Amino acid sequence: xxxxxxxxxxxxxxxxxxxxxxxxxxxxxxxxxxxxxxxxxxxxxxxxxxxxxxxxxxxxxxxxxxxxxxxxxxxxxxxxxxxxxxxxxxxxxxxxxxxxxxxxxxxxxxxxxxxxxxxxxxxxxxxxxxxxx
Amino acid sequence: xxxxxxxxxxxxxxxxxxxxxxxxxxxxxxxxxxxxxxxxxxxxxxxxxxxxxxxxxxxxxxxxxxxxxxxxxxxxxxxxxxxxxxxxxxxxxxxxxxxxxxxxxxxxxxxxxxxxxxxxxxxxxxxxxxxxxxxxxxxxxxxxxxxxxxxxxxxxxxxxxxxxxxxxxxxxxxxxxxxxxxxxxxxxxxxxxxxxxxxxxxxxxxxxxxxxxxxxxxxxxxxxxxxxxxxxxxxxxxxxxxxxxxxxxxxxxxxxxxxxxxxxxxxxxxxxxxxxxxxxxxxxxxxxxxxxxxxxxxxxxxxxxxxxxxxxxxxxxxxxxxxxxxxxxxxxxxxxxxxxxxxxxxxxxxxxxxxxxxxxxxxxxxxxxxxxxxxxxxxxxxxxxxxxxxxxxxxxxxxxxxxxxxxxxxxxxxxxxxxxxxxxxxxxxxxxxxxxxxxxxxxxxxxxxxxxxxxxxxxxxxxxxxxxxxxxxxxxxxxxxxxxxxxxxxxxxxxxxxxxxxxxxxxxxxxxxxxxxxxxxxxxxxx
Numbered sequence: 304x305x306x307x308x309x310x311x312x313x314x315x316x317x318x319x320x321x322x323x324x325x326x327x328x329x330x331x332x333x334x335x336x337x338x339x340x341x342x343x344x345x346x347x348x349x350x351x352x353x354x355x356x357x358x359x360x361x362x363x364x365x366x367x368x369x370x371x372x373x374x375x376x377x378x379x380x381x382x383x384x385x386x387x388x389x390x391x392x393x394x395x396x397x398x399x400x401x402x403x404x405x406x407x408x409x410x411x412x413x414x415x416x417x418x419x420x421x422x423x424x425x426x427x428x429x430x431x432x433x434x435x436x
Numbered sequence: 437x438x439x440x441x442x443x444x445x446x447x448x449x450x451x452x453x454x455x456x457x458x459x460x461x462x463x464x465x466x467x468x469x470x471x472x473x474x475x476x477x478x479x480x481x482x483x484x485x486x487x488x489x490x491x492x493x494x495x496x497x498x499x500x501x502x503x504x505x506x507x508x509x510x511x512x513x514x515x516x517x518x519x520x521x522x523x524x525x526x527x528x529x530x531x532x533x534x535x536x537x538x539x540x541x542x543x544x545x546x547x548x549x550x551x552x553x554x555x556x557x558x559x560x561x562x563x564x565x566x567x568x569x570x571x572x573x574x575x576x577x578x579x580x581x582x583x584x585x586x587x588x589x590x591x592x593x594x595x596x597x598x599x600x601x602x603x604x605x606x607x608x609x610x611x612x613x614x615x616x617x618x619x620x621x622x623x624x625x626x627x628x629x630x631x632x633x634x635x636x637x638x639x640x641x642x643x644x645x646x647x648x649x650x651x652x653x654x655x656x657x658x659x660x661x662x663x664x665x666x667x668x669x670x671x672x673x674x675x676x677x678x679x680x681x682x683x684x685x686x687x688x689x690x691x692x693x694x695x696x697x698x699x700x701x702x703x704x705x706x707x708x709x710x711x712x713x714x715x716x717x718x719x720x721x722x723x724x725x726x727x728x729x730x731x732x733x734x735x736x737x738x739x740x741x742x743x744x745x746x747x748x749x750x751x752x753x754x755x756x757x758x759x760x761x762x763x764x765x766x767x768x769x770x771x772x773x774x775x776x777x778x779x780x781x782x783x784x785x786x787x788x789x790x791x792x793x794x795x796x797x798x799x800x801x802x803x804x805x806x807x808x809x810x811x812x813x814x815x816x817x818x819x820x821x822x823x824x825x826x827x828x829x830x831x832x833x834x835x836x837x838x839x840x841x842x843x844x845x846x847x848x849x850x851x852x853x854x855x856x857x858x859x860x861x862x863x864x865x866x867x868x869x870x871x872x873x874x875x876x877x878x879x880x881x882x883x884x885x886x887x888x889x890x891x892x893x894x895x896x897x898x899x900x901x902x903x904x905x906x907x908x909x910x911x912x913x914x915x916x917x918x919x920x921x922x923x924x925x926x927x928x929x930x931x932x933x934x935x936x937x938x939x940x941x942x943x944x945x946x947x948x949x950x951x952x953x954x955x956x957x958x959x960x961x962x963x
Contacts, residue, residue: 307518413464416463416465416479416480416481417461417462417464418461418462418463418464419459419460419461419462420459420460420462421459429455430452430455433451433455434448434451434452
């Protein structure tokens with residue numbers, strides 16, 4: 304049976320949980336050897352990605368992408384962070400700010416596969432659609 | 437003038453105020469893989485099976501000349517895998533690129549349904565393709581209600597046992613051979629099966645044409661058909677005044693396979709809308725073998741395992757769930773009905789191929805057409821022995837039951853004797869008579885295309901046949917005799933025909949009148 308990247312990542316997470324740094328680096332080498340044996344070295348990137356996901360999920364970390372017309376000021380970023388923290392009941396929020404002038408104003412928040420469109424451009428589009436009807 | 441301007445501005449202001457600008461959380465995904473009308477999407481957690489998805493074309497490949505509507509393409513989620521969603525694209529998939537955003541809509545794939553569709557040609561998504569403009573819900577209502585069209589889901593669970601009633605009213609196809617020997621009832625599923633070029637579509641079209649002036653709404657679903665053929669059919673329906681009660685749903689040969697796949701379900705959903713209003717509907721699926729091909733293509737691209745003839749495992753369920761939706765509803769539900777005439781094309785008369793056997797087992801009977809008979813000049817090229825209707829005489833008017841009762845048996849006996857008689861000419865009187873009668877029966881059952889005959893005329897001519905009034909007419913003159921007989925009945929004995937139509941039975945009084953009419957005609961008829 305083929306072992307999926309997610310399963311590898313889960314195994315790695317279970318193994319490394321609560322271990323010291325020295326132990327972990329030893330484990331990583333063994334893990335890499337195991338990957339080589341299974342011919343899975345090519346999916347390393349995918350495993351790292353999945354590991355990140357699992358790590359974030361277990362530790363209540365949320366990666367959020369915020370699109371805004373101008374770069375967010377500190378106070379704005381803090382507000383957004385606390386909003387997301389509350390909404391998703393997360394312990395920590397990692398914010399990634401993307402500047403896109405095309406949205407004209409407001410912000411778009413992306414968390415995982417959920418998206419909240421609070422941009423001026425989005426609202427204008429809605430207005431256009433409803434007027435056309 | 438200025439007051440009018442002010443009014444418009446006021447209206448606009450009001451409308452703009454009415455728009456809610458609240459921000460909602462939406463589920464999105466990204467296209468990972470796209471090809472052959474099927475997309476693999478990551479993300480989109482909580483998406484439902486057969487939910488509509490909206491592909492937003494990215495800025496680079498959607499040029500500025502497109503309108504907003506053209507910048508999005510609809511899709512349907514089919515495969516829900518561990519961390520991917522397999523979706524089919526409804527429309528042009530070539531503009532979709534890897535990395536494009538996909539939004540879920542929270543709606544199951546559905547078609548708009550309205551009375552205004554009658555007389556129109558639409559695609560499987562319910563939009564008009566006949567160039568007569570968009571179909572709006574109701575033109576006479578105020579502007580505000582314009583967009584409120586009813587939507588019916590494309591996939592629906594068929595009515596259960598309690599909701600149904602047994603089939604008891606006839607659908608008159610106007611074809612003598614079918615109405616007399618293989619009657620179709622309202623709510624029945626009757627398969628039309630045969631090789632290419634045996635007149636399968638012709639039977640269905642004749643049945644639609646014969647509904648002019650009746651209370652049945654017809655839906656013709658063209659699945660993967662040549663656009664030229666569809667255009668010809670629409671023109672023919674128009675010419676015969678049948679478009680007034682007909683909706684044509686087209687998934688052309690050049691449309692994506694996804695359109696062919698959803699077309700019959702869309703046609704059925706439109707039919708259900710009318711059935712739920714207590715109306716009678718006739719749906720023709722032309723044809724389900726092409727539908728199976730389209731589904732096979734989609735399934736194989738979605739990497740579902742292939743089975744016999746490379747069809748996926750659920751190919752049987754694909755058709756059974758569609759045909760189960762034809763029903764005769766009970767009176768509490770309005771008593772509407774949906775009759776289905778699926779068409780299946782066989783290769784070289786092979787009815788035991790995978791798709792034909794499947795569909796034969798689901799339907800309530802089949803009309804089997806043979807190319808041999810077709811080339812012999814027997815048209816419709818009906819094989820009476822293999823064609824059956826499992827509903828049977830429950831779906832015939834009494835008058836027809838009386839004249840057609842023995843027809844099938846007579847014809848079967850004639851076939852047997854005919855083969856036997858070829859060896860020698862020494863036949864006893866009775867056998868010879870039976871053969872002569874059989875020959876005339878075959879002649880009478882011949883019928884030209886686009887010439888459906890009203891049921892009362894059918895009863896009259898079949899009565900003349902079964903009572904032996906045609907026995908002394910030369911075989912080759914029978915069709916001429918019949919044509920003149922119909923003319924004569926219409927001009928001089930119209931009240932007899934009307935009486936048959938009204939009473940739907942052959943009472944002694946009518947029989948007497950009918951006999952008199954036939955004898956009267958025989959006196960004046962000269963070959």
